[in-house]
Amino acid sequence: MNCTSIRKRLALHAGGDLDGREAAAVAAHLKSCLACYREYSEMHELLGQVRASGRHRARGDAETESLVAGVMRGIHGPPPPAPQLLPRLAMASGWAAALLLGVALGWRALVPADGSPIEPKSPARVLDHGSAPGALTIDRRDGSPAASLEEDLARQLEELRRRGGPSRSPQEPPTPALRVKSF
Amino acid sequence: MRTGALPLTRSPRADGPRAEDVADSRLVERTLAGDAEAFEALVRRYEERAWWAAYHLLGDAEEARDIAQEAFLRAYKALARFDFGMSFYTWLYRIVVNLSIDAMRKRGRLKPVALDDLAGGLAAPGGEPQPGERIESEETAARVREVLGKLPEKYRTVMTLRELDGLSCKEIASIVRSTHATVRWRLHIARRMFKEHWDRMERAARHEGLSQSGRLRRAEDRAPQP
Numbered sequence: 001m002n003c004t005s006i007r008k009r010l011a012l013h014a015g016g017d018l019d020g021r022e023a024a025a026v027a028a029h030l031k032s033c034l035a036c037y038r039e040y041s042e043m044h045e046l047l048g049q050v051r052a053s054g055r056h057r058a059r060g061d062a063e064t065e066s067l068v069a070g071v072m073r074g075i076h077g078p079p080p081p082a083p084q085l086l087p088r089l090a091m092a093s094g095w096a097a098a099l100l101l102g103v104a105l106g107w108r109a110l111v112p113a114d115g116s117p118i119e120p121k122s123p124a125r126v127l128d129h130g131s132a133p134g135a136l137t138i139d140r141r142d143g144s145p146a147a148s149l150e151e152d153l154a155r156q157l158e159e160l161r162r163r164g165g166p167s168r169s170p171q172e173p174p175t176p177a178l179r180v181k182s183f
Numbered sequence: 184m185r186t187g188a189l190p191l192t193r194s195p196r197a198d199g200p201r202a203e204d205v206a207d208s209r210l211v212e213r214t215l216a217g218d219a220e221a222f223e224a225l226v227r228r229y230e231e232r233a234w235w236a237a238y239h240l241l242g243d244a245e246e247a248r249d250i251a252q253e254a255f256l257r258a259y260k261a262l263a264r265f266d267f268g269m270s271f272y273t274w275l276y277r278i279v280v281n282l283s284i285d286a287m288r289k290r291g292r293l294k295p296v297a298l299d300d301l302a303g304g305l306a307a308p309g310g311e312p313q314p315g316e317r318i319e320s321e322e323t324a325a326r327v328r329e330v331l332g333k334l335p336e337k338y339r340t341v342m343t344l345r346e347l348d349g350l351s352c353k354e355i356a357s358i359v360r361s362t363h364a365t366v367r368w369r370l371h372i373a374r375r376m377f378k379e380h381w382d383r384m385e386r387a388a389r390h391e392g393l394s395q396s397g398r399l400r401r402a403e404d405r406a407p408q409p
Contacts, residue, residue, distance in 0.1 A: 079259055
């Protein structure tokens with residue numbers, strides 16, 4: 001090791017914080033390098049002073065008793081039990097399952113299985129076709145709730161299926177991209 | 184050229200479960216079963232270390248007592264969640280350090296140690312120190328605290344826990360929830376920064392001392408001769 005790499009370890013070596021091999025390598029270098037040894041020695045002496053200053057002040061029995069009494073006064077009854085993990089997990093799982101179900105139902109309602117474009121009747125109005133072919137933008141400014149729109153779409157989907165809706169041509173997109181604009 | 188390790192006041196703790204940890208687990212179990220005296224035994228076992236940890240970080244005896252007290256109360260309330268694979272000592276220390284850091288942030292800076300605080304308390308165990316020695320150690324302690332206060336918080340915390348509380352780098356890593364390598368790196372930086380500030384202070388003190396003695400000499404020269 002050269003002086004540059006040794007100097008990066010001197011501060012730790014001076015505090016006894018290097019492990020066996022590193023400490024041995026640094027110690028071997030210090031035997032032959034006066035500059036590094038001087039730096040190590042100064043740091044080691046300084047750390048000795050710092051550590052010795054750690055408990056310069058004595059604590060009396062009165063201070064100890066005061067602290068212990070303060071703690072015991074703050075304790076009322078046994079320690080509170082840990083929060084029950086199982087009910088929490090069950091609740092979280094339930095919510096996750098409900099969310100997934102809702103997304104799945106919504107997806108099925110918005111994206112028909114046969115790929116035909118959805119033509120909503122009312123109350124929503126179709127504003128324009130989006131940039132992608134078959135993309136529709138539905139205006140909800142009339143304040144119709146999401147549930148009724150989805151019901152409408154589901155009803156229309158059902159109707160199309162009963163009528164045996166238009167077959168998909170190769171040029172048509174597989175499913176129309178439906179963008180719903182919410183206000 | 185002598186390069187053997189110079190005697191240090193503290194050595195890193197050995198790894199592996201200590202007899203203390205096993206005994207602590209039993210006390211925690213008894214506390215959870217409703218035995219308040221078991222918790223009091225834990226408090227008595229660690230109150231001094233908790234107090235010193237807070238004191239080293241905050242520099243105020245009263246505040247250190249409040250922090251140590253609060254740490255024990257929080258430990259009690261969270262005892263049902265205690266991880267028996269961990270040492271109670273390390274867990275408690277983590278609470279003390281976090282509370283102390285919060286207090287430091289609220290205060291904005293490290294409070295310098297008041298001389299009254301340094302001189303207070305009963306005699307140190309092992310006999311009464313000589314007056315000269317006590318004053319010198321108090322001054323050194325005050326200077327150490329002043330220089331520690333100049334370090335950024337993460338470096339100050341690591342250096343305080345290592346040098347003043349005698350914790351190993353692994354214990355510190357567990358307390359501050361960092362890696363061993365990060366703690367070592369911070370300790371390396373902290374020591375170098377500490378030494379720079381310390382050397383600067385010493386140079387300034389020497390310069391002031393020289394200036395003062397120079398002023399005294401000039402005043403004596405000007406004083407009328409009897």
